[in-house]
Amino acid sequence: MNRGKATELWSVPEPQSGSYTLAVIADDDELAARAVELLEREGLQIRLEVVGSGAGALAVFERRPTLVIVRFEHDRRTLDRVLRSAQRRMPGAIVIVVIPAGDSADLGLSLTSGADALVREEDLDTVLGPAVRAAAGGQASAPASMLRLMQPPALSHRERQILGLALAGLSNAQIAERLYLAPSTVKTHISAAYRRLGVHSRREATRLVFATDDALRRTVLATLRLSEEYAPSPPAAQPGRTRDARRNRA
Numbered sequence: 001m002n003r004g005k006a007t008e009l010w011s012v013p014e015p016q017s018g019s020y021t022l023a024v025i026a027d028d029d030e031l032a033a034r035a036v037e038l039l040e041r042e043g044l045q046i047r048l049e050v051v052g053s054g055a056g057a058l059a060v061f062e063r064r065p066t067l068v069i070v071r072f073e074h075d076r077r078t079l080d081r082v083l084r085s086a087q088r089r090m091p092g093a094i095v096i097v098v099i100p101a102g103d104s105a106d107l108g109l110s111l112t113s114g115a116d117a118l119v120r121e122e123d124l125d126t127v128l129g130p131a132v133r134a135a136a137g138g139q140a141s142a143p144a145s146m147l148r149l150m151q152p153p154a155l156s157h158r159e160r161q162i163l164g165l166a167l168a169g170l171s172n173a174q175i176a177e178r179l180y181l182a183p184s185t186v187k188t189h190i191s192a193a194y195r196r197l198g199v200h201s202r203r204e205a206t207r208l209v210f211a212t213d214d215a216l217r218r219t220v221l222a223t224l225r226l227s228e229e230y231a232p233s234p235p236a237a238q239p240g241r242t243r244d245a246r247r248n249r250a
Contacts, residue, residue, distance in 0.1 A: 018043060020094075020132070023050035023065035025057055025082050027072050031098065035069050035128065042129025054078065055085040064090050067132065071098035071121070080113055087114035094135040098124065099143075111140060118142040159193040166190055167206050 020039070024032035032051045039046045050061050055078070058068075068086045072079045079097070086095050097115045101122050110118055116135035119127045120143055134141045155163065165175045172190070176183040199205045 019045040019047075020067040021047045021049045021063050021065045023052075023058060023061070023068045023086075023090075024048070025050070025052050025054070025068065025070050025086075026098070027053055027075070028100075031069065031071055034124070038125060038128045039132065042132075044129065044132065055081040058082070058085045058089050064093075066090070066093050068093050068095045069098060070095065070115075071100065073100040073103050079110075083110070083113040083115060094132060096128070096131055096135070116140055118146065155193055155196060159189050159196070162186055162189045163193045163205065163209075166202055167209060 022032075022036065022039075024035055026032070032048060036046050036048055046067075047063070049063055049065050050057055052058070058065075068090065070079060070082050070086075072082070083095065083097075086093060094117075095115045097110050097118045099118055099120045101120070117131040117140060119131050119141075123143070131141050162175055162179070165178065166172075170178070172183050172186045175181070176186045179186070194200060194205065197205060197208055199208055
């Protein structure tokens with residue numbers, strides 16, 4: 001099937017056409033008007049078809065949206081529902097997620113849920129139009145500060161191993177006992193891994209590692225499995241110490 005036929009079948013505009021049917025699903029009543037103004041200023045032709053505050057709004061329309069803009073502050077559940085609904089009801093549509101000021105977003109989860117671009121609200125005036133054009137050309141985009149989720153820094157073998165055990169729920173003391181390291185050494189490795197990843201807690205590290213389908217997750221899981229399967233045997237007790245221990249227990 002050639003590109004023109006595919007575009008006609010799915011009602012998705014070709015990048016050069018610059019004409020979109022827009023749906024804005026957000027907790028901000030002013031976002032739709034603002035988005036239309038910004039996109040038309042960019043030279044795009046926009047028909048506002050749907051405005052709503054939940055996934056149900058995507059169930060009713062006369063002309064299927066080819067561009068969906070989504071914004072929900074501190075409401076990941078509703079955001080996920082809207083993204084899934086857009087992916088199901090209008091496959092091929094460009095989906096832009098607006099990140100409210102002071103909010104955060106999981107880049108990996110958003111992209112795997114169907115988003116084509118993430119735009120910070122404070123950058124909307126300059127970034128929205130280019131993000132739509134990039135998505136029309138098949139390019140995903142996100143703030144530079146979030147790209148570490150897609151290409152996290154490399155960790156050493158020991159850092160990955162210890163991080164894997166930490167994310168599995170083991171305490172520093174348990175990790176030290178399993179790997180026969182000093183607890184202070186475990187703490188040092190975990191702190192170094194956190195610095196490299198740009199996180200501050202196990203919870204943040206877990207979200208970073210398991211929200212992305214990349215080498216970091218695979219290597220952490222691999223080292224976790226290896227550490228469980230090939231955990232070193234405890235050092236043999238010296239005969240003298242064994243007798244002393246028995247005598248002390250007697």
